[in-house]
Ligand SMILES: C[C@@]1(CC(=O)O)c2cc3[nH]c(cc4nc(cc5[nH]c(cc(n2)[C@H]1CCC(=O)O)[C@@](C)(CC(=O)O)[C@@H]5CCC(=O)O)C(CC(=O)O)=C4CCC(=O)O)c(CCC(=O)O)c3CC(=O)O
């Protein structure tokens with residue numbers, strides 16, 4: 520079984536070896552999380568070239584060399600050459616750096632999931648490598664069903680949270696769980712942010728919070 524975690528990558532060096540279509544998708548995900556991205560590849564796809572020109576990523580326009588993974592927080596090996604990918608994985612294992620090898624699940628310390636986001640709400644899906652296509656299909660299924668209100672409502676709860684955390688223990692538990700009852704989920708399903716907020720205000724009014 521895989522242990523799911525959410526990483527804070529802001530400002531951390533993530534090295535991506537290879538610059539094709541798969542590398543591009545991984546880089547896009549890293550940039551969204553404001554990681555510091557370094558791509559090492561003699562050739563890169565057009566989007567990567569543009570991001571390098573815009574200064575959003577570093578691009579070392581050459582083949583992978585021993586020592587390239589030093590200092591990385593994460594490494595993704597996304598070349599189309601199995602031997603290169605294996606060499607990257609070996610170096611990472613020796614150096615204690617987490618590695619993802621796109622063509623060899625057994626060499627991965629971590630897999631990249633399919634992701635649905637609504638603001639700060641993140642839903643990540645994995646099939647343990649058994650069918651990334653199925654992960655993608657479920658992602659699309661969820662995307663069609665999770666309304667924007669989920670993200671907006673989460674932002675609202677985030678604003679309230681500091682105040683609610685100051686409540687006395689028993690009251691705090693009652694309020695925090697009362698805020699997210701089934702009636703709220705139903706309102707969010709209908710993309711009815713107004714109704715969801717109204718239900719929250721009722722809980723707050725009844726608690727004096
Ligand atoms: C193990 C893993 C390692 C990793 O990359 O992290 C891995 C490995 C491999 N993928 C392969 C194929 C495809 N991968 C995709 C797509 C995605 N692959 C992603 C993750 C993962 N892929 C990790 C496991 C995740 C899990 O646990 O389920 C996603 C979720 C995340 C992302 O990449 O950002 C992203 C969907 C994002 C989205 O759209 O939501 C598609 C569909 C498409 O391209 O649209 C296909 C073709 C259809 C199919 O094969 O099902 C192959 C065979 C290559 C070959 O030989 O041809 C291997 C290697 C092997 O299986 O040995």
Ligand SMILES: NC(=O)C1=CN([C@@H]2O[C@H](COP(=O)(O)OP(=O)(O)OC[C@H]3O[C@@H](n4cnc5c(N)ncnc54)[C@H](O)[C@@H]3O)[C@@H](O)[C@H]2O)C=CC1
Nearest residue numbers: 537538539540541542559560562582583598599603621622
């Ligand atoms: N994990 C996943 O989600 C998926 C993985 N794959 C696998 O991913 C691999 C890459 O696929 P694509 O991006 O489509 O390939 P691609 O052919 O578009 O890109 C390969 C990249 O590797 C670079 N490269 C080759 N030798 C290198 C070296 N010695 N050092 C540094 N860079 C080097 C090339 O310059 C090129 O940019 C394939 O092996 C494929 O089977 C394919 C689909 C999905």
